[in-house]
Amino acid sequence: MLKAIYFRLTSLNLGLWLMTGVMVTLALGSFSSASSEQGGLNDMPLLFWLQRAPLGYSWWLWLCVACIAVLFVNALICSIDALRRKGRSVAPHLMHAGFLLIVLAHLLSAYGGLKQQMQLPQGDSFSFPDGERAVVESITGQVGPMGMMSGYRAELRLSDGLHAVQPNQPFFHKGYGIYVKDVALSPVPVALFEVHKEPGALTAFIGALLFTVGNLMLLAQRKGR
């Protein structure tokens, strides 16, 4: 019986059906108000959202997670099974490993992620979850020719000195990223900050690297065939 389950789990057909399942559930979810910008799905870690959201609202995501969980096992066992046989290319399995790491990364972020938003005027301060305080030393911005902000930055003072935060250049402190999202210069300089914790980021990056290496190897192997 165990052998039958193993063969079922390594089956290509199962993988194809699961991929179809993930696509269908994501497509249905894309029309759900849960995935809209007001749906709250991006405001908290996924697992917290899933625990709180009514099933009528989140069913598509539960189904999707279930399909991905089985697809994870399918890809893992399929790669182990193929690598046990000699003479097989490792390229597709590096891609599988990349995919598996990216799924794990999502799981890590879904469980341990954090997002906090705050609007602070110049001179105000906030505390990190570890207790360290950051003071907003300065908020500056440049207004472009069309009246829109063409650039802005904030300077934060922590115990180890002054740190600048600007768009696309967050400041990282003990696993937390501080992002400046928007700035208003009058009547007093005010900035909208976000503190993020994304525990899966490094795992996702390593997964993406593995996937890319495998993909390039596959392209090189297919070249000229």
Added chain:
Amino acid sequence: MKWLLITSALLYVASIRRPIFVAALGCSLAYLASRGMGLGRLPLIGPQDTLAFFSGALGLMGLPFIYSRQTAGVRWFCWGCGALAGLFAALALPFPTINMPLPPILDTYWFELHVALAFFAYALFGIAALLGVAFLQGGGKPALDLQYRAALVGYSFFSLSMVAGGIWGYYAWGTYWLWTAKELWTSILWIFYSLYLHLRLKGQAWERGFAWLGIVGFLVTLFTYLGVSMLMRSSHSF
């Protein structure tokens, strides 16, 4: 310089021979270069620029395929690639150009890399769809092999685009993933082509299904690019 875009659209639609296609591509690239030099960045914001970029990407990615020996027997293939590129150049024409500087959050190479690679991938998925039609019309195994290659290279570009988008998102928004309609459809498109590439392992019995899947993939691509932007609210809408 809009005349360059108009000329490229007309030449693409008339590209029954390869030199006409090359001339159309030249006009298309010259238009994109002039826009890029005027803006000081890649023209990738707004429907006009993205449609023109997509048209140029279709021409650029189609070039090696129209010169391939394997498509020599498919007489309409050069015109097919041209018509597809011409269609998107023509669709770009009614939209106004957006000449504003990039908002600070988009002002990074990761964003440009993310979008440019996505359009190269979309273009290759479009060419794969045409090769699927060629196979179904009796183009033989060479057309199907080329379809696989176009889709595989497109899939590689698309995967790299997703990686670049994830890195950009992490530095810009604080997360490499957001639950929005665009991200969901991007994932659907990526999984669709993952399924397509896995289906090849099923062998010859699935050749027609494989060709059809290459055609359907381009419809999913178009919905991901245009449908989501027009029908759904997302941070990716233009």
